Amino acid sequence: MRILLVDDSEDFRDLTEAALLSAGYNDVATATSALEALEFLDVGRTTDEPPAIIDLVLLDVIMPEMDGVEACARIRSDPRYGDIPIIMVTSLSDMESLANAFVAGATDYITKPVNRIELVARMRSALKLKAELDRRHARERELVSFMSSWGDRPATQLMDEATGLFVGTVAEAYLITETKHKVDNTVSILVLALDRFDAYRSVCGDEASQGVLARVGQAVRGLFAPMGLIAAAYPNGKIVVVGPEYGADAARQLGEMLCNTVSQLRLPNTEAFATDHFTASVAAVTCKESRGVERVRLLTQVISDAQNIAAAGGNRALAISM
Numbered sequence: 001m002r003i004l005l006v007d008d009s010e011d012f013r014d015l016t017e018a019a020l021l022s023a024g025y026n027d028v029a030t031a032t033s034a035l036e037a038l039e040f041l042d043v044g045r046t047t048d049e050p051p052a053i054i055d056l057v058l059l060d061v062i063m064p065e066m067d068g069v070e071a072c073a074r075i076r077s078d079p080r081y082g083d084i085p086i087i088m089v090t091s092l093s094d095m096e097s098l099a100n101a102f103v104a105g106a107t108d109y110i111t112k113p114v115n116r117i118e119l120v121a122r123m124r125s126a127l128k129l130k131a132e133l134d135r136r137h138a139r140e141r142e143l144v145s146f147m148s149s150w151g152d153r154p155a156t157q158l159m160d161e162a163t164g165l166f167v168g169t170v171a172e173a174y175l176i177t178e179t180k181h182k183v184d185n186t187v188s189i190l191v192l193a194l195d196r197f198d199a200y201r202s203v204c205g206d207e208a209s210q211g212v213l214a215r216v217g218q219a220v221r222g223l224f225a226p227m228g229l230i231a232a233a234y235p236n237g238k239i240v241v242v243g244p245e246y247g248a249d250a251a252r253q254l255g256e257m258l259c260n261t262v263s264q265l266r267l268p269n270t271e272a273f274a275t276d277h278f279t280a281s282v283a284a285v286t287c288k289e290s291r292g293v294e295r296v297r298l299l300t301q302v303i304s305d306a307q308n309i310a311a312a313g314g315n316r317a318l319a320i321s322m
Helices: 010-022 034-041 068-077 097-104 116-148 168-176 197-227 248-265 292-311
Strands: 002-006 027-031 056-060 086-091 108-112 187-194 230-233 238-244 280-287 317-321
Touching: 002 010, 002 034, 010 027, 010 116, 027 034, 034 056, 034 068, 056 068, 056 116, 068 086, 068 097, 086 097, 086 116, 108 116, 168 230, 168 238, 168 292, 187 197, 187 248, 187 292, 197 230, 197 238, 197 248, 238 248, 238 292, 248 280, 248 317, 280 292
Parallel strands: 002 027, 002 056, 056 086, 086 108, 280 317
Antiparallel strands: 187 238, 187 280, 230 238
């Protein structure tokens, strides 16, 4: 991790740099002013030189010529630094400036005199968030690239009309393709099956069934879109969720979240046994280092597992690791 420390006080820079070094952060760059920091980051200039590689900025609020709030806003205006964590450093007497700092795009703040334990904790939290954002962006780029390679298929062939999710074959094709994001080859596959859905459709008809699917699809989109997951629907009321880099614990939590989400919708189901509303059965599998075709086989297994859970009463999640 490379950290940029910006403060006009030499004593503060020395003390903070020493604290960072003692915490294991050995790559610390310093700037004595906001203008020097902007020059270091190459903000506001057009050049062929690549930008400085910085993972986090510690930025003093009160500095001569240009304060930290304006510097924060200028850094955020550069698309290259849209997600970089910026932690403002301020004194207790200048807390009012923090509101403007957060409007300018600050991630967090810490007060002077800096406590090393608090500083490291806030930095680790900010860096963890940044790493998650990087993973999500990578998944988004990967999915966009995958979708573009599908050719000129009309959008109606890629989207499920009832749920607004991808069609199931998109999830299958995604599992088959080799991922370009090689940080972690773990993948989790979850399948949600609406309990007693076929019975409900046979009694209440297609229109009512489509309405149920629409509500569930909307809930799933709202739940998983921020997580960088891929959700797709099959015509028989089953939804598959693919979680790149999601381990077994995360898959289990996602499965329980899906069950709870469907139950909390309280969609009436006259054909349900134990309740008067729709519930869901969710099966999940987590695997590593598997080829695309093997992952699709796992998908068929998880679909079968979800059906078995539903047949046994439903309204629960089951997760296994391979």
